[in-house]
Amino acid sequence: MQATVPGQNRTGATASPEGTQAMTDAVNELMPPVPIDTGAMEAERLLYIDESETVGSIPPSLGMDGMVKSGMARLKGANPSMLMDKIGERIAFERGGVRLYEALLAKYEAASRSGDVLPPAGEVQEVAEAQGLAVLAPVEGEAPTQTLQRIRSEELAHFQLLCAAMTQMGGDPTAQTPCADVTATASMGLMQVLTDPRTTLAQCLNTILTAELTDNAGWELLIQLAEQAGEGELAGRFLGALAQEQEHLVTVKGWLTTLVTEGAGTPAV
Amino acid sequence: MAINLLNDKGMPLQRQRMSWKDMVGKPISKLDDDAFTRVRIILMNGVELDAVRTKQIALRCNGQARLQLAELMRVEQHQATTINWLLGPDHSPIETTIGYEQTAIEVTASVAQLEPDPYLAQAYRFGLLEDFDHLYRYTALLDRLEGKDANNITQGYTDIVPARATLFHHRAPEHELVEPYPADAALATKLHALTLTGGEYQTHDYYMNIGPMFADPMARQLYAEIASVESQHITHYGSMLNPNESVLEKLLLSEACEVWNYAGCAQQETNPRIKALWEQFLDYELGHLQAAMRLFEEVEGRDPAELLGDGKLPPFIEYRSQRGFVRKVVETETQLRKRGTEFVDESQEGKSSLEYRKAVNAGGSPSEAVAATYSWMPGTELMREQVEGLPT
Numbered sequence: 001m002q003a004t005v006p007g008q009n010r011t012g013a014t015a016s017p018e019g020t021q022a023m024t025d026a027v028n029e030l031m032p033p034v035p036i037d038t039g040a041m042e043a044e045r046l047l048y049i050d051e052s053e054t055v056g057s058i059p060p061s062l063g064m065d066g067m068v069k070s071g072m073a074r075l076k077g078a079n080p081s082m083l084m085d086k087i088g089e090r091i092a093f094e095r096g097g098v099r100l101y102e103a104l105l106a107k108y109e110a111a112s113r114s115g116d117v118l119p120p121a122g123e124v125q126e127v128a129e130a131q132g133l134a135v136l137a138p139v140e141g142e143a144p145t146q147t148l149q150r151i152r153s154e155e156l157a158h159f160q161l162l163c164a165a166m167t168q169m170g171g172d173p174t175a176q177t178p179c180a181d182v183t184a185t186a187s188m189g190l191m192q193v194l195t196d197p198r199t200t201l202a203q204c205l206n207t208i209l210t211a212e213l214t215d216n217a218g219w220e221l222l223i224q225l226a227e228q229a230g231e232g233e234l235a236g237r238f239l240g241a242l243a244q245e246q247e248h249l250v251t252v253k254g255w256l257t258t259l260v261t262e263g264a265g266t267p268a269v
Numbered sequence: 270m271a272i273n274l275l276n277d278k279g280m281p282l283q284r285q286r287m288s289w290k291d292m293v294g295k296p297i298s299k300l301d302d303d304a305f306t307r308v309r310i311i312l313m314n315g316v317e318l319d320a321v322r323t324k325q326i327a328l329r330c331n332g333q334a335r336l337q338l339a340e341l342m343r344v345e346q347h348q349a350t351t352i353n354w355l356l357g358p359d360h361s362p363i364e365t366t367i368g369y370e371q372t373a374i375e376v377t378a379s380v381a382q383l384e385p386d387p388y389l390a391q392a393y394r395f396g397l398l399e400d401f402d403h404l405y406r407y408t409a410l411l412d413r414l415e416g417k418d419a420n421n422i423t424q425g426y427t428d429i430v431p432a433r434a435t436l437f438h439h440r441a442p443e444h445e446l447v448e449p450y451p452a453d454a455a456l457a458t459k460l461h462a463l464t465l466t467g468g469e470y471q472t473h474d475y476y477m478n479i480g481p482m483f484a485d486p487m488a489r490q491l492y493a494e495i496a497s498v499e500s501q502h503i504t505h506y507g508s509m510l511n512p513n514e515s516v517l518e519k520l521l522l523s524e525a526c527e528v529w530n531y532a533g534c535a536q537q538e539t540n541p542r543i544k545a546l547w548e549q550f551l552d553y554e555l556g557h558l559q560a561a562m563r564l565f566e567e568v569e570g571r572d573p574a575e576l577l578g579d580g581k582l583p584p585f586i587e588y589r590s591q592r593g594f595v596r597k598v599v600e601t602e603t604q605l606r607k608r609g610t611e612f613v614d615e616s617q618e619g620k621s622s623l624e625y626r627k628a629v630n631a632g633g634s635p636s637e638a639v640a641a642t643y644s645w646m647p648g649t650e651l652m653r654e655q656v657e658g659l660p661t
Contacts, residue, residue: 055359056300095651096416103485157656163648174648176300176421184417185359191415196484 001110001267004200055178058085061170080169083225087166088177090218092184093211094159096191100211101152103194104204108148111201117259117268118144118201124254125247139247144255151248158241165234187211201268205256212249219245272532272555274525275562275573275580279555285344292350295542296357299364302540304371304424305588309534309547310355311372312468312586316530317349319467323523330516333568338520341557348550355543360422362479363411363488367422369472370407373400374427376468378591380461381598383584389458389509391612392447393465394598395605396502401595402432402636403495409640412649414485420647426590429645432599435636437606438498439629441621444607445501446508454511456525456576457583462509463526464586469506473499490635497629521565521576524558533585 013020027033058081111117121139139147163173176184193199193207219242226235263269297306324338324345331338356365374397381393408419408429419429450458473496480492514522531551538544562573574580606618646652 051295053295053298055357056298092416095649098651099414099416102413153656156651156654159651160656163652174418174420174652176418178300181300181359184361184415188361188415192484194484195414195486195488197486199484 001200003265003267004269005265055181056176058088058177059172059175080229083222083229083231084166084169084171085177085179086218086222086225087162087169087171088173088175089179089183090222091159091162091166091173092176092180093187093215093218094155094162096184096187097155097211097215098152098159100190100194100208101148101155103191104208105145105148105152107194107199107201107204108144111268112144114267116144117263117266118255119258120144121147121251121254124258125250127254128250147251151251154241154244154248158244161237161241165237168234202256202259202263205252205259208252209249209256212245212252216242216245216249272528272551272582273580274528274558274577274582277555278559279557280552282340282344282556282560285553285556287344287347287351292347293354294351297355297540297543299357299359299422304368304422304426305375306538306540306543307356307368307422308372308375308588309538310352310543311368311471312376312464313530313534313547313550314349314353315468315471316464316527317345317352317467318471318474319463320523320527321345321349322467322470323519327516327520331568334517334520334564337560337564341560344553344557348553351546352550361411361415361417362482363407363415364417364419364422366407366476366479367404367411367419369475370400370404371423371427373397373468373472374404374595375588375591376586377465378595378598379587380465382591382594383457383586384461385455386450386458388448389450389462392505392509393461394602395607395612396465396469396505397595397598398432398603398605399435399438399498399502401428401599402435402438403498405429405431405643405645406435406491406495406636406640408645409643410488410491412643412645412651413639414488416649416651418647418649419645426592428592428595430599431640433603433605435495435498436630436634437615437626438501439622439626440501440607441619441625442504444609444619444622445504446610447505448610449509449511452511452513455583456578459510459522459576460526460529460583462506463522464530465506466503466510467526469499469502473503487635487639491639494629494635515569517561517565517569518571518576521558521561521573524554524561525577527554528558529582529585532582533588536585537588 009015061084108118121142121144125139139150142150166173190207190211194204219238223235223238223242226232226238259269297310299307321342324342328335328338328342356368360368377393377397377400381390381397384390384393404419404423404427411417411419423429450462476492476496476499480489480496483489483492510519528551531547531554535544535547535551538547565571565573565576604615605612606615607613607622608617608619643650
């Protein structure tokens with residue numbers, strides 16, 4: 001891995017002043033600026049939105065009779081289909097999260113070959129606690145690799161917890177629900193950053209931060225939906241997962257801050 | 270209603286006009302539409318683009334047909350756009366790849382059973398086994414890179430297991446060719462070969478375009494490796510086409526091939542909106558065939574019936590799971606290799622292929638690395654990984 005350092009970046013207009021001046025002259029002569037109006041694009045998008053269908057449907061529940069007794073009939077308040085769609089979304093996200101952390105582990109291994117690049121998670125959590133943030137797990141003595149492996153295992157455990165919840169509700173955990181599909185589309189860029197050999201550990205942590213922030217918000221919403229549906233026991237299990245996700249977030253954020261503030265010029269940054 | 274190639278006139282070329290809005294309509298639903306709707310879309314995009322490709326080559330070879338070729342290509346470009354744009358943007362590039370490989374497997378398996386020439390049927394089964402293995406390799410990549418289950422795309426129709434390992438698909442060029450069909454081959458034989466060539470061409474081109482878009486070096490390697498095999502497949506199927514056919518003969522067969530394929534799609538399509546599109550394009554292609562027949566008669570002074578016989582369409586590709594047939598081929602023909610244009614046991618394989626393979630695999634085999642220890646299971650392989658202490 002190489003450090004990201006100042007160099008021959010050619011992308012800015014100031015990198016080619018003569019070319020930029022010539023282009024500006026051409027614009028002034030041939031397409032003088034007028035007030036910006038993107039109305040045509042908006043109108044077209046609206047037309048397509050109005051005429052479009054959804055990305056797909058929420059899969060039907062398995063065995064209506066069994067489902068009515070054991071799950072869906074108990075659900076109150078929230079639309080039970082929505083709860084299943086959102087569980088499907090979290091299944092997809094947690095499963096993808098396992099793969100993201102696998103890619104991050106490889107990146108960490110490469111970055112740490114020349115020595116420690118990240119402080120133990122315990123240290124960044126102490127900083128967070130000093131700032132008044134509650135952090136779940138004591139991780140004293142845990143090396144960063146162990147922390148990353150633990151987080152990967154917890155993402156996997158969350159995935160399997162959600163699969164069990166989906167099955168319990170009469171749903172199929174292997175089906176791709178609409179929200180699962182859409183969240184996968186939104187996540188396409190995350191894996192691209194994590195698996196790019198050229199990206200630094202800090203750039204990857206910044207990307208994982210996007211995932212963890214989304215994940216935390218996703219679990220909060222899921223707990224709310226489960227509670228509204230009268231699924232208190234399920235909501236309790238989800239709360240346990242959220243607590244772990246909060247710890248992941250604090251750790252990732254702390255690591256990123258440490259790297260960016262203290263590690264400039266090193267290969268990890 | 271049964272189509273007759275010689276009698277049905279279709280829509281005149283001059284009336285075949287589409288706006289950008291017509292071309293960019295609603296995509297299919299990845300979640301709700303049947304996998305075979307996507308299979309037909311992928312195949313017909315390939316067939317349509319091959320029809321354009323054939324005409325571009327004809328344009329370079331025949332001075333008298335230039336204007337007609339340009340007119341036909343314009344419409345076909347827009348047909349291909351309409352079809353290809355039916356794939357929704359929520360298909361990740363690997364998910365689309367899974368669709369491509371499923372198309373190759375199911376279509377080739379059906380063609381292998383329809384093909385009246387036993388040697389060519391063997392050639393289809395040979396290629397089938399390789400695309401079948403590609404599906405397994407890409408499934409492992411989809412699971413291990415994106416955390417997704419390929420069966421969300423294949424919908425239970427197609428087995429996802431290894432066959433002749435991709436590692437062994439790399440052959441020296443002299444062992445890639447197949448004997449061409451004779452001039453008097455059945456129309457079905459000619460249409461089969463054209464369809465598969467077009468399908469493989471598009472698969473190759475797709476992999477060549479999306480391969481560099483991946484950040485993951487393993488994905489980049491796998492696409493490089495399988496794109497190379499797809500290039501071999503273009504040669505494999507393309508070499509079935511009789512090289513002594515005139516350019517306008519090829520044009521006529523290409524149009525008949527499109528008619529035959531659209532008619533098969535229209536007959537079996539389950540999505541009413543897409544069925545209407547296949548019917549519309551069937552009508553277009555009948556119009557194109559008329560133009561091609563006129564050129565054949567006027568420029569070459571030959572009778573289209575010489576190629577099209579009584580004008581009846583051969584039996585259609587069957588869009589349904591070919592699992593039973595594929596399993597039998599996997600079981601009995603995985604060990605086959607190539608020597609020249611012959612299909613031989615692995616012990617008889619052409620020696621230069623072994624040398625070639627050693628060179629390309631010198632730095633390791635991407636397809637082996639990606640799929641090491643991989644077994645498909647519903648919901649991805651992570652369903653079977655044990656974790657201690659679920660959160661309570």
